[in-house]
Structure formats: C-alpha cells, structure tokens
Amino acid sequence: MKSFLNSDFLLENEYSRILYHEYASDMPIIDYHNHLSPKMLAEDTKFDNLSQVWLDGDHYKWRAMRTLGISEKYITGEATDKEKFDKWAYTVPYTLRNPLYHWTHLELQRYFNISEPLSQVNASSIYERANEELKKDNYSCRGLISKMNVEFLCTTEDPTDTLQHHKILAKSNFTTKVSTAFRPDNAIIIEADGFVNYIELLSEVSGTTINNFVTLCDALEKRIAYFHSHGCRIADHGLSHMYYTSFNENDINTIVEKRLSNKTISGDDMNTFKCAVLLFLSGKYHQYGWIQQFHLGALRNNNHRMLTQLGPNTGWDSIGDWLQAEKLSKFLNHLDTNNQLCKTIIYNLNPRDNEVMASMVGNFNDGSVRGKIQFGSGWWFLDQKDGMEKQMNALSNIGLLSCFIGMLTDSRSFLSFPRHEYFRRILCNLIGRDIANGELPNDTKWLGKMVQDISYNNAKEYFNI
Incomplete structure (x- = not known):
C-alpha cells in the first residue's frame, strides 16, 4: 500500500514517475487566468x-x-x-x-x-x-507566489477598473510578471439588476455619454485601449452559453435605449444585445492582437435567499445544461468569415459537452497559428482528477493534446498554486499509463518534451511571454 500524498502521489507506474520527476515538476508556472487581488499583490499583504x-x-x-x-x-x-x-x-x-x-x-x-x-x-x-x-x-502574497516558481500570472478586472494596482506592480521589483484580463461581463448581462447603474459608471470612467449601442461600443473601445496601454493582452468572459442571431444597428440602439430608460425588454432582445456586444468586442480583441477566453456553462446564483444575504461568488452556482454547439459555431464562424477571429480559449463546465468543445475548436484551427483555438482545461467543478482526465481524453481523441496550453488556477486564493502540480501529476500519469499498456512507445524523451510543452512551453508561446 502506498503512503498518502508521498512524492509519487497520483503516479501509478515507473513511466509516470519519470515523466513527472524528470520533466514536469521543475517547470515554471504560467497562471494565465485567476481572480487574485491586485491590491493585495501591490501592497504585498x-x-x-x-x-x-x-x-x-x-x-x-x-x-x-x-x-x-x-x-x-x-x-x-x-x-x-x-x-x-x-x-x-x-x-x-x-x-x-x-x-x-x-x-x-x-x-x-x-x-x-x-x-x-x-x-x-x-x-x-x-x-x-x-x-x-x-x-x-x-x-507575504508575493512570497507565497514566488515559492511556487510562478513566472507569470494574469488577474481579472472589470473595464471600469483604474488598474492602479497593476501600475504599482509594473514598477515593483516583484520577479513574477503580473498582467490583467479585461472582463466585460457587466456590460453584457443586460438583464442584471445593476446594469443601468453600471452603464452610468462606465460612462463616467470612459468619458463617454452612453445613451445607445454606438456610444456603448465607443466607451468599451476606450477601455480596451486603456487596458492595452497598461499591458493587457487577454480578455475573459463568464457566460452561460454563446449568443448568435441576426440584427441591425437600429435594432440594438432601440434595445439599449429602452433598457437605459428602465423599460422592459424581451428575452430575444437580451440575446440579440449580447450577441452584438460580443461580436463588437471580439472584433476589437482581434484588432489589438489580444487573446479571448470564454468560460461557458455555469448556472449562477441559484439560491436567491442566500444570494440576497451574501452576494455573488459565495457558493450558490452549479453546472448548467444549455445546448452549446450551434450558437458557438455561428459566433466563431462569423468572426472567422470577417477575419476577426483571434486566439481563443473555450472552457466547458458540463462534462457532457467535452467532445462537443474538443471537436468545435478543430473547425477554426486554420493553420495560421499553432493551437490557435484551444479547448481549455477543466475548470471550477471539473478541475479535479476525473474532470481533468476527461477533458484531456476528449482533446486527445479529437484534437492534439500536444498543442494544449495546460492548467490555470481560476482561484482567489494565494495558496492555490499546487493545483498546477496536481494537474501535472495527472497528465504524467495519463501518459505513463498508456506507455505501460503498450498504447504509446516507451520514448520518455519525446513524451517528456510533450509534458513540458503542456505544462509550460505551449502557454509561454501562446501568450507571447
């Protein structure tokens, strides 16, 4: 019987152990999506x-x-x-x-x-x-990160953020490079109770009077330019599913004007607006050379009583069961047709849809960039052994695991970075198991390189670090 959580934790055989200990374990960490506090990092709390x-x-x-x-x-x-x-x-x-x-x-x-x-x-x-x-x-916060050999991390901020803490970090002697991701969900979820108040804040911060769709886009573009000037190269979106429908500018202007006047808009209007904003944003990301991320599949804020008491992100979310393929396909195809599809990472929260997502990304990998469209690592309810293995198996079966950009913490905790170790052990064991079964050749040098690429090198190249 193995002892609990020893040096060979999760490593079932000699090949898994060689791959992890000789190739994966010492690679630096690139944590390209998390929710750490920039304020705490800037102040080195x-x-x-x-x-x-x-x-x-x-x-x-x-x-x-x-x-x-x-x-x-x-x-x-x-x-x-x-x-x-x-x-x-x-x-x-x-x-x-x-x-x-x-x-x-x-x-x-x-x-x-x-x-x-x-x-x-x-x-x-x-x-x-x-x-x-x-x-x-x-x-301290920075010390805890340095202990884990983190080379790069990317926090997540709203378009209205001043990025003052990132400015401090950029001038500090902190050896880990810290950047931010642009997260415009508050400007997209038009049905949210606080949407009108948020638009007022966005107007103030951007110096743009927002009274229709055109001026909303103007404001968002100004904030994209501001984030870009402070080193941001990544956008992130937390959506239940992707949106796609036909529309014209007059339709969207009418929807925005009605909502800002606190008039009722229909469900179709909501979806049309979200599609229009997302297409506009994605076009700008391509123009600025950014990478976009879509976290799809969460059913949020289920317990209204506790949400009222404690607010969002306090533990009342779960896995949703929307149909994902058709709208996502049309959205990506629209961008591709108009030469506006930038590097894109798609994360899936419902394991039912792993093969859907793994096959979808292949539709838009056009040979222009290695691994341009990525099926992101198992996240949230799926960032565990079973979820990670299912995601990597789906990607292996339908795409190229060798081009995968690997793990991220998606965490608010400064103690979460051993999750990269957890992922690497699971990855090495998955491959080591195939070697032991005769399903892969016993070429640990080549497979070790593949492990290092997935653990670190692919992300370093993908994000131009």
Whole structure:
C-alpha cells in the first residue's frame, strides 16, 4: 500500500514517475487566468493567520462546510478566525474523495511543510505552526507566489477598473510578471439588476455619454485601449452559453435605449444585445492582437435567499445544461468569415459537452497559428482528477493534446498554486499509463518534451511571454 500524498502521489507506474520527476515538476508556472487581488499583490499583504489566507473567499470550502451542517456563523459570519479554522479542520476528514481533501494537504505540505492529515484533533497545532510561518517575510502574497516558481500570472478586472494596482506592480521589483484580463461581463448581462447603474459608471470612467449601442461600443473601445496601454493582452468572459442571431444597428440602439430608460425588454432582445456586444468586442480583441477566453456553462446564483444575504461568488452556482454547439459555431464562424477571429480559449463546465468543445475548436484551427483555438482545461467543478482526465481524453481523441496550453488556477486564493502540480501529476500519469499498456512507445524523451510543452512551453508561446 502506498503512503498518502508521498512524492509519487497520483503516479501509478515507473513511466509516470519519470515523466513527472524528470520533466514536469521543475517547470515554471504560467497562471494565465485567476481572480487574485491586485491590491493585495501591490501592497504585498501579509496574513495574520491561516484562516485569512486559506478560508476567506473560498466558496469551494464553504459549500463543503454547509453540506456538513455547519452554521454560516463559522463560514462567512461573525465567528473568530480561529473558530472558523476549527470548523474547517472538523470538515476536512469528511471531504474524502472530494478534491478538497487533496488540495488541502498539498497546500499544507508545499507551503508549510506539514504532512499529517488535518482533523479536529490536530487543528490547534497545525494552526499555530502555520501561523508561525506566516510571520516570516517570505510568506507575504508575493512570497507565497514566488515559492511556487510562478513566472507569470494574469488577474481579472472589470473595464471600469483604474488598474492602479497593476501600475504599482509594473514598477515593483516583484520577479513574477503580473498582467490583467479585461472582463466585460457587466456590460453584457443586460438583464442584471445593476446594469443601468453600471452603464452610468462606465460612462463616467470612459468619458463617454452612453445613451445607445454606438456610444456603448465607443466607451468599451476606450477601455480596451486603456487596458492595452497598461499591458493587457487577454480578455475573459463568464457566460452561460454563446449568443448568435441576426440584427441591425437600429435594432440594438432601440434595445439599449429602452433598457437605459428602465423599460422592459424581451428575452430575444437580451440575446440579440449580447450577441452584438460580443461580436463588437471580439472584433476589437482581434484588432489589438489580444487573446479571448470564454468560460461557458455555469448556472449562477441559484439560491436567491442566500444570494440576497451574501452576494455573488459565495457558493450558490452549479453546472448548467444549455445546448452549446450551434450558437458557438455561428459566433466563431462569423468572426472567422470577417477575419476577426483571434486566439481563443473555450472552457466547458458540463462534462457532457467535452467532445462537443474538443471537436468545435478543430473547425477554426486554420493553420495560421499553432493551437490557435484551444479547448481549455477543466475548470471550477471539473478541475479535479476525473474532470481533468476527461477533458484531456476528449482533446486527445479529437484534437492534439500536444498543442494544449495546460492548467490555470481560476482561484482567489494565494495558496492555490499546487493545483498546477496536481494537474501535472495527472497528465504524467495519463501518459505513463498508456506507455505501460503498450498504447504509446516507451520514448520518455519525446513524451517528456510533450509534458513540458503542456505544462509550460505551449502557454509561454501562446501568450507571447
């Protein structure tokens, strides 16, 4: 029997071990999509205790604790940091076979050199030991990132953001390159309660009076130019599904004018507007030489009672089941036909659609750029062993795994970077298993290069780092 989470964790055979230890493990990390706080990075924030760096904002852990029947007082409520940690420690043994169990202990090992499984029994000891480490200078936000050999990371900001913290980082001595991604969801989700107020803010920040579709596009283009001038080269969108329909400018102007006057618009109007804005934005991304990302498939804000109480991104989202293929095809085809299709990464949240997405990206890989259209790594509910293997198997069966740009954290946590190790171990084991089964040749030099490409080199080339 293997010991838990030893150096050969997830590596089933000698080929997997060679691929990981000799080729993958020491590659730097390119984390091209996350939700880390630029403010905390700019200020190089230090944490008073393990709860602050580990539990704050982590809705993965919060969902597990709620499932176990733990009161919200100990999750997002008024309990002390130590009380919250104790409740998390109590929860951990109940997360067996959930990826949280692996992530928890990888993070304890990699950042704090703590190897014993966390439980209610040793909670106080582990809390005190970790807190002592957090007092050290190299345990600030930047220090935690440097520990994981992160070469590049990309946070995610709204078009109205001033990027003041990125300006500070650009002038700092932080060795990790930090950039941002342009995330215009608030300008796209026209049915949102705060849409009109948001447009007023966008008007103010852009210096453009927005009263129709044309002026909205003007404002967004100004913000794209502003982000570009501060090093942004990536856009990101969190959508339930892609939108595509025929329209003309007058139709869209009417829809925007009605919505800004707080008049009711139809579901068809909403979809038409979203299509028009997305096509405009994608055209601009191509013009500026950016890369666009589409995270598709989340059914958000399901529990309205708790959403009202705690707000979004607090653990009330799940996997949606929309039909994805047809609209996505028409959207990408429109851009391709008009020579406006830039490098594109498509992430899928419903494993039912893995083969749909893997085959879709092949329709628009035209030979102009290696891996131009990417089927992104398993994300959110799928960034675990089974989800990652299914995504890579679908990509292998239908496309070229060798051109894959690999893993990202998509996290708000400064302790999340061992997920790259987790991914690399799973990747190496997938390939090592095929070698052992005689399905791939025992050419570890070539396969090792492939592993290094997926772990690091492909992303470095793709994002021009």
